[in-house]
Amino acid sequence: MIAYKFLRPDGTSAFTGFRWNLPEGEPGGWVDAPPDLCRSGVHACRVSDMPFWVGPTLYEVELAGEIVEGRSKLVASRARLLRRIEAWDEGLRDVYTRMCADRAHELAFSVAPPLESWDAVIEPSFPEGPALLGFVAARIAEEISGAEAYRAERASQAGWLAERLGLET
């Protein structure tokens, strides 16, 4: 099964600090660990999960063995990195962050009276990057229309990423 994994620039996992064997012309080495969601195993995400986990670098990962699906992530007993998705670079991260910020502004001013206190946090949040701006846009949608709107906004962000990165949903 093909999935995706965001890593820090040095090739380590954000939560465990595990240092991956990065692909260099050929896939990285296999990693094995008993799968237990959020506790053990190799965690990765589907395209639909990407907005929750966006980070500095993105890799395509092959999952094998036992695979368990969580609400916003997958865990497998075996995995290896197939390739870095080069399209997810600093430029595209900035474009995605700006898209989320613009969408957040649009949502904040889509109601009367506008959500000015929400709008005020958008630009100061921009330097913190795409993960925060994606959350802010979804929270404003939720503030206006409820939990379904939060989920719809996240799905829309995933669709944007899939299209720009050329990934199948």
Next chain:
Amino acid sequence: MASSPDHITCQELVEQVTEYLDGALSVEETELLEQHVNFCEGCDWYLDEMRRTIATGNRLREVHVPDKVLQPLLTAFRERRQS
């Protein structure tokens, strides 16, 4: 219990962080906490500090205090408590 099924606040993270580090949160709670840490720089820093504090605490060892030091210390503590 989080106020939303889709995300948690910084305050909720602070309340759950010890259970998170103990591996005592449910899968759903863990996912929401980690999603929050992924976008919140302040909570990421806080979680890191908690990890370091626990690791430092785990390195502390009980030290034998000689009687000639211990007794005056206990006396001083008792007197302080009574004053």
